[in-house]
Every structure is written in structure tokens, then in C-alpha cells.
Amino acid sequence: MKKGEKVIFGGVALLVVGGVIVNAFKASHFDPEQGRIPFYTTASPELRAAGEKLIKDLECRKCHAMWTIRDPMQAVPAPPLDGLGSLKDETWFYTYFSAPDPQAILPSRLKAEYRMPSFAHMPETERRTLAAYMATLKVEDWYLEETRNREFEKLTGKSLNGESGE
Numbered sequence: 001m002k003k004g005e006k007v008i009f010g011g012v013a014l015l016v017v018g019g020v021i022v023n024a025f026k027a028s029h030f031d032p033e034q035g036r037i038p039f040y041t042t043a044s045p046e047l048r049a050a051g052e053k054l055i056k057d058l059e060c061r062k063c064h065a066m067w068t069i070r071d072p073m074q075a076v077p078a079p080p081l082d083g084l085g086s087l088k089d090e091t092w093f094y095t096y097f098s099a100p101d102p103q104a105i106l107p108s109r110l111k112a113e114y115r116m117p118s119f120a121h122m123p124e125t126e127r128r129t130l131a132a133y134m135a136t137l138k139v140e141d142w143y144l145e146e147t148r149n150r151e152f153e154k155l156t157g158k159s160l161n162g163e164s165g166e
């Protein structure tokens with residue numbers, strides 16, 4: 001082996017070992033391959049129970065995935081509810097659920113029957129409970145970061161933080 005080749009081989013070996021170490025480090029913090037869900041709630045058991053009951057009774061899952069599970073019988077392209085509390089606050093949710101025309105707040109390009117319905121007719125206490133619960137639906141920072149980067153790369157073809165892709 002020539003000297004130059006040795007340097008190159010050594011460099012490659014270092015990269016491989018480095019990669020293994022970095023991956024091991026990452027794995028100790030999170031492991032999407034192991035199926036760990038990056039979503040969690042900070043709600044008290046009472047709020048969680050009340051929120052989940054409303055979501056069930058009002059059939060939000062007909063359109064939205066929640067805890068990454070989507071109704072397989074439905075094909076509404078609504079955003080998942082998981083982690084939304086990391087992006088929006090309780091007041092926003094309350095205003096949105098109380099709006100007679102939710103599309104005035106969040107415009108929709110979907111067919112009318114797929115759009116977010118108004119829940120303005122619901123009792124105020126239920127809208128408040130729902131908003132409070134939604135605000136506790138968080139997403140782990142690493143996942144939010146990864147998603148942001150992925151979207152950014154998709155849109156621009158560039159890496160957000162200057163690192164080369166996976």
C-alpha cells in the first residue's frame with residue numbers, strides 16, 4: 001500500500017469509527033428505530049382523561065391522527081394533533097375552537113367536508129378543557145428539530161444547520 005493510500009484508508013476508518021460513536025451517542029438519547037414515540041403530554045391525569053374523552057366523543061380522530069394513530073377507514077389529510085402544544089398555545093387553541101369560521105384563522109385548500117369544523121357551539125367549559133389539553137401535547141425537541149430540518153431541506157435542497165444530511 002502506498003503512503004497516500006494508507007492516509008486515505010486511515011481517514012475512512014476514522015470516519016467509520018466516528019460514525020459508530022456518534023450513532024451510539026444518539027441512540028442513548030433517542031431511538032426512532034425502536035419505535036419510541038417522540039410525543040408526550042404534560043397534562044395532569046384529570047386533564048388528560050377529560051381531554052381524551054372530548055376527543056373521543058367529538059370524533060376528532062375521524063380526521064386527525066393522535067398518539068400517531070390514525071383511523072384507517074378515513075382519508076382526510078388533516079394534520080396530526082400530536083405535539084401541537086409545542087407550536088401553539090392554549091389561547092390560540094381556544095380561539096380556534098371557538099371560531100365560527102376556523103378557516104378564517106387557518107385557511108384550507110381542502111374540500112369543504114374535510115375541513116376543520118367549527119366547535120363554537122360547544123359549551124365554553126369543554127372548549128377550554130380541549131384547548132388546555134391540546135396545549136399539553138408536546139413533542140421532544142430533537143424530533144421537532146429533525147422535522148424542521150427535513151422540511152427545510154425538502155423546500156430548499158439545503159441543510160438548515162450547515163451539516164451535511166444523514
Ligand code: HEC
Pocket residue numbers: 054055058059060061062063064076077078079081084088093096102103106107108109110113114115116117119130134
Ligand atoms: C372533518 C375532519 C375534522 C374533524 C372532525 C376535526 N378536524 Fe381538526 N382539522 C381538520 C383539518 C383538515 C385541519 C387543517 C385546517 C383545515 O383544512 O381546515 C384541522 C386543523 C386542526 C387544528 C390546527 C392544526 C394546526 O396545525 O395548527 C387543530 C388544533 C385541530 N384541528 C383540532 C381538532 C380537534 C381537537 C378536533 C375534535 C374536537 C378536530 N380537530 C376535529 C379536520 C378535522
